[in-house]
Amino acid sequence: MSFYTQSLKTEIHDPRINVKNTRAEFRLQDEDAVYLSNLRLANIGITASPDEWNAAAGSLAVVDSIILYDDGTELCAMRDFDLYSAWKNYNKENAANKSINNFLVKNAMGYEVRSTNTSTTSENIEPLFTPPAYTLSEDTTAQGWLDLKSCMPFLASVAYLPQQVFKNLRLVVNYKAAIGTAQNTNPPILITDQMVDSSQKQKLVSAFKGVSYVSVLHDSFVVDAVSGLTTVAQTKTQEVSKMLKGYDNKMLNKLLVIFTPQTTDRETDHLGKLGSQMYLNQKVNLRVNGRNLLVGDGYDTPAKTLAGLTETYGTHNTYMNRIALVGSASLVLGAQPGAMLGQQSYVGFLVREYVEQMELQISRDGEYDDGKADQKQVRNNASFVVNCFGECPTTLEVQPDGTYLIAYTA
Amino acid sequence: MAAPYLFHEIQPENSKSQYTEFNNLDFVMTFEGRKLLCNSVKLQADLRITKGGSNITDSEDIKMDASIGAHGVVESINTSFQNVGRVENLNSYPRYVGMVADTTTTKEDMCNSENICEMRAMTDKILKVQLRGFTTDASGSTTNNPNSFSIKPLFVLNSAVGKEDPNNVELSFKKSGVIRVSFTLARVFNLLFGNDVDSTCSYTLTNVRLAFTSVPEDNVANTLIHKTKYHIKQSILSSRSNVAAQVPAVCNAVSTSFVRQSEENAAIYNSYQRQHFPLLDQLQYLFNNNTNARIQYTIKNKQDALQRYISSFRDVKHSQVNLVNLSANKAYGLGLFWNQYVNLANQTFNISLNSADSTISSDPFSIHAYFHSVVEV
Numbered sequence: 001m002s003f004y005t006q007s008l009k010t011e012i013h014d015p016r017i018n019v020k021n022t023r024a025e026f027r028l029q030d031e032d033a034v035y036l037s038n039l040r041l042a043n044i045g046i047t048a049s050p051d052e053w054n055a056a057a058g059s060l061a062v063v064d065s066i067i068l069y070d071d072g073t074e075l076c077a078m079r080d081f082d083l084y085s086a087w088k089n090y091n092k093e094n095a096a097n098k099s100i101n102n103f104l105v106k107n108a109m110g111y112e113v114r115s116t117n118t119s120t121t122s123e124n125i126e127p128l129f130t131p132p133a134y135t136l137s138e139d140t141t142a143q144g145w146l147d148l149k150s151c152m153p154f155l156a157s158v159a160y161l162p163q164q165v166f167k168n169l170r171l172v173v174n175y176k177a178a179i180g181t182a183q184n185t186n187p188p189i190l191i192t193d194q195m196v197d198s199s200q201k202q203k204l205v206s207a208f209k210g211v212s213y214v215s216v217l218h219d220s221f222v223v224d225a226v227s228g229l230t231t232v233a234q235t236k237t238q239e240v241s242k243m244l245k246g247y248d249n250k251m252l253n254k255l256l257v258i259f260t261p262q263t264t265d266r267e268t269d270h271l272g273k274l275g276s277q278m279y280l281n282q283k284v285n286l287r288v289n290g291r292n293l294l295v296g297d298g299y300d301t302p303a304k305t306l307a308g309l310t311e312t313y314g315t316h317n318t319y320m321n322r323i324a325l326v327g328s329a330s331l332v333l334g335a336q337p338g339a340m341l342g343q344q345s346y347v348g349f350l351v352r353e354y355v356e357q358m359e360l361q362i363s364r365d366g367e368y369d370d371g372k373a374d375q376k377q378v379r380n381n382a383s384f385v386v387n388c389f390g391e392c393p394t395t396l397e398v399q400p401d402g403t404y405l406i407a408y409t410a
Numbered sequence: 411m412a413a414p415y416l417f418h419e420i421q422p423e424n425s426k427s428q429y430t431e432f433n434n435l436d437f438v439m440t441f442e443g444r445k446l447l448c449n450s451v452k453l454q455a456d457l458r459i460t461k462g463g464s465n466i467t468d469s470e471d472i473k474m475d476a477s478i479g480a481h482g483v484v485e486s487i488n489t490s491f492q493n494v495g496r497v498e499n500l501n502s503y504p505r506y507v508g509m510v511a512d513t514t515t516t517k518e519d520m521c522n523s524e525n526i527c528e529m530r531a532m533t534d535k536i537l538k539v540q541l542r543g544f545t546t547d548a549s550g551s552t553t554n555n556p557n558s559f560s561i562k563p564l565f566v567l568n569s570a571v572g573k574e575d576p577n578n579v580e581l582s583f584k585k586s587g588v589i590r591v592s593f594t595l596a597r598v599f600n601l602l603f604g605n606d607v608d609s610t611c612s613y614t615l616t617n618v619r620l621a622f623t624s625v626p627e628d629n630v631a632n633t634l635i636h637k638t639k640y641h642i643k644q645s646i647l648s649s650r651s652n653v654a655a656q657v658p659a660v661c662n663a664v665s666t667s668f669v670r671q672s673e674e675n676a677a678i679y680n681s682y683q684r685q686h687f688p689l690l691d692q693l694q695y696l697f698n699n700n701t702n703a704r705i706q707y708t709i710k711n712k713q714d715a716l717q718r719y720i721s722s723f724r725d726v727k728h729s730q731v732n733l734v735n736l737s738a739n740k741a742y743g744l745g746l747f748w749n750q751y752v753n754l755a756n757q758t759f760n761i762s763l764n765s766a767d768s769t770i771s772s773d774p775f776s777i778h779a780y781f782h783s784v785v786e787v
Binding site for chain 2: 093094095098108111112113120123125232233236272280281291293294295296301302303304306307310311315316317319320321322324325326327332335342348351352353354367368369370371374378379380
């Protein structure tokens with residue numbers, strides 16, 4: 001049966017405000033309207049000196065945050081959206097990335113084996129497509145499409161948005177200003193589906209009593225560089241334990257941890273800051289309410305880390321799980337997968353507890369690099385930002401007077 | 411208040427610094443006052459492969475089966491519950507994993523995280539490069555860490571479905587008692603293959619742990635249905651063969667695969683190959699030595715035989731049983747799904763094979779048959 005019937009109308013909205021490289025704002029202000037929650041953004045992209053989009057985030061790398069307001073009330077928000085969307089694209093099956101997602105977000109994930117029939121590179125892992133490029137022309141630049149349900153759990157949980165309850169919906173898209181050289185963001189469009197059958201609309205409005213959903217909350221801290229590495233082949237263990245205050249007094253379902261590199265070479269390397277760096281002999285554990293969540297050192301091997309992430313968030317699209325191969329990586333890895341190796345080591349915890357106090361414990365080994373003068377700029381030794389995205393259950397409850405309350409679920 | 415989720419990790423009862431071929435890993439799972447979350451059991455370890463005591467190098471041809479990955483280190487799994495007794499004894503386990511991979515995944519699926527953490531890869535050559543270990547990209551680095559793996563064994567504890575609610579897969583400690591899981595490690599010549607595999611090759615497992623998850627006991631009675639497998643291995647010594655099996659269980663399917671006996675448990679060859687049974691003319695599945703209602707005709711069509719093999723696992727319209735693999739003598743098997751549970755304890759099940767290949771008598775095959783059964787706990 002077709003999803004679209006005569007009782008639905010698809011509309012395209014231009015942004016009411018569009019400030020290049022800063023923000024675009026859409027307003028939905030039809031007082032009788034009932035919108036389905038499947039809001040889509042299209043034409044996300046920039047014109048700039050030609051270059052490739054980030055291989056993980058694609059054109060979504062230009063979006064800094066997306067926030068849905070009702071008047072001044074924030075219904076849901078995704079901050080550090082570029083970072084989160086790079087992971088969201090990773091959080092897909094290989095087949096989905098190859099056949100659908102590549103085309104929608106203009107990234108380059110989804111891998112296959114290519115044989116070149118030579119003795120040195122007989123079977124290489126390659127992405128199906130190279131990352132599409134942005135250009136100086138709006139006609140040729142690669143632009144993305146985004147289903148907002150995929151990054152805003154509120155929209156994924158609510159079936160429809162009645163404007164009798166949400167009277168002044170505003171969708172604000174904030175941009176990163178310096179993704180490309182001489183960059184200008186293109187005006188995006190918002191695509192909505194609206195109910196047009198008035199009896200059906202009335203039924204939906206009177207049935208709408210609220211919704212339970214998860215809010216994705218962000219917290220972060222910095223881990224300093226490993227110091228004191230002075231001699232060849234020296235290694236040194238660094239142990240860090242830091243409190244995460246952003247989830248105190250909230251129920252926390254899951255926690256995603258991203259290690260964002262801060263060295264200058266990593267910032268411009270393949271995934272830039274939009275991956276999650278794997279460190280040498282990395283160990284990560286979470287201490288919740290005075291109890292270690294995992295036994296011993298927690299995620300103390302790459303395989304355990306990946307298995308834990310998979311159990312927490314489902315399948316991810318990866319081809320190898322290590323910092324570097326012994327011997328020549330070019331024997332089996334194409335240029336892009338070779339460059340991305342060790343840059344998608346995300347950590348996931350299944351918590352399901354009411355948090356009164358929480359700390360993240362991280363341990364890694366720094367290693368002397370005799371090719372670098374400044375050891376604090378070496379990949380394994382450099383400082384990094386720990387970005388955490390936690391899922392906290394939230395409820396929106398419609399009151400008898402038509403107003404509503406939003407609260408974290410205890 | 412009891413923690414909602416507890417993530418357990420246990421060491422083998424016979425704790426050692428490292429384990430190698432033929433060793434047993436005996437794990438005792440206790441979760442008193444809690445319920446085991448079935449389908450969460452993982453075997454985790456670090457794997458180091460050496461030749462002549464040294465790490466293997468680029469030039470050496472030493473591989474593992476990419477569809478099986480680290481499952482290949484486990485030859486058999488024996489599971490028993492204190493209050494129930496033995497619930498599964500699964501032999502030739504890696505071959506079964508390979509058959510499941512052949513019939514339910516494609517090569518591209520090996521780029522999904524649940525397979526990568528099990529050390530699976532798209533091709534044997536890609537896995538071969540990884541077996542050397544991993545290092546860092548620092549100039550002058552001497553780091554060579556072993557490969558880590560985290561496999562979810564395809565055994566009784568990881569194949570549960572709730573009877574009342576399919577998603578409720580909690581197993582109460584009151585019902586099972588202590589659970590003992592014993593893994594027997596595979597011989598080197600079974601795990602590894604390639605032109606440079608010889609008697610100086612070995613593998614070691616370190617930091618071996620069995621991980622599982624439990625939830626608090628809620629005193630709500632539930633019933634679980636676990637899928638179990640019975641493995642039978644027989645020889646096919648001539649071009650006309652009859653494989654007879656009596657299985658002490660109620661089963662709903664059988665899946666079989668073949669390998670030349672000369673290439674089984676031998677260096678160089680992949681012991682876990684799912685080889686083509688050559689020039690198959692006729693195939694018949696018989697109960698009590700008679701054709702019966704389950705399949706009334708002799709299978710002469712190759713596509714029919716292969717489709718029934720895929721269906722014997724579960725046809726997800728997504729498999730490696732394709733022309734490329736079949737022509738490379740891979741991913742072949744035969745099988746039958748009966749659409750209902752049949753008690754095989756009191757009757758013999760026969761597979762009758764007719765081949766036009768005259769080499770079978772001089773170079774015989776082994777047939778590995780896995781009967782799919784269930785146990786209710």
